[in-house]
Amino acid sequence: xxxxxxxELHTASKTLTLEYGAQRYNLSAExxxxxxxxxxxxxxxxxxxxxxxxxxGLSAIESAGNYALKLCFDDGHDSGLFTWDYLFELAxxxxxxxxxxxxxxxxxxxxxxxxxxxxxxxL
Numbered sequence: 001x002x003x004x005x006x007x008e009l010h011t012a013s014k015t016l017t018l019e020y021g022a023q024r025y026n027l028s029a030e031x032x033x034x035x036x037x038x039x040x041x042x043x044x045x046x047x048x049x050x051x052x053x054x055x056x057g058l059s060a061i062e063s064a065g066n067y068a069l070k071l072c073f074d075d076g077h078d079s080g081l082f083t084w085d086y087l088f089e090l091a092x093x094x095x096x097x098x099x100x101x102x103x104x105x106x107x108x109x110x111x112x113x114x115x116x117x118x119x120x121x122x123l
Contacts, residue, residue, distance in 0.1 A: 002088040007061070007069075014057040016071075018091055025091035029058045030112070033073050034101055035090055038080025049104055052114035 006019035014029040034041070034050040041048055053075070060072040068081040082090075090097065105111060 001067070001084050003084045004087070009058055009061055011057065014055075016058060016061070018087060020088070020091075025094065027090060027094065029073060030054060030056050031094065031098060031101075032058070032071060032082070032090070033075070033077060035097060036071075036077065036080040037082060037086055038077070040077070040079060042080075049108055049110065051105065051108075051110040052112065052116070054112035054114060 002020060004018040004020055006017075008017040008019075010017065015026045016029065016032060018025045018027065030053050033053050033056045036042075036050075041050060057074045058071055059074045062070040062072070064070050064081045068083040069087065070078065070081055072078040
């Protein structure tokens with residue numbers, strides 16, 4: 001289990017910094033939100049593409065025992081526990097995971113922009 005030696009929440013830049021000794025990783029709240037381990041995101045073996053999460057921030061961080069963090073996002077999402085191992089995996093694979101996410105959005109014809117993710121009805 002890789003436990004960070006320091007954790008910093010930066011509300012202005014909407015990032016979470018994890019330190020592992022001399023290694024520092026800055027994870028955006030958007031990246032963490034779209035990779036949440038919750039059932040809402042991960043589905044039941046088939047991940048659900050998250051759209052319109054550009055600009056989402058973290059409103060709170062809570063410890064979950066000695067094994068995880070509960071991240072509370074300002075879009076109301078607060079389910080799913082980010083285990084130490086999962087956070088380290090996200091930090092290590094951030095570039096590839098982000099590229100995969102962007103490709104999935106493009107393939108689905110979706111966007112990160114929340115204003116484009118709203119269905120508008122004209123009456």
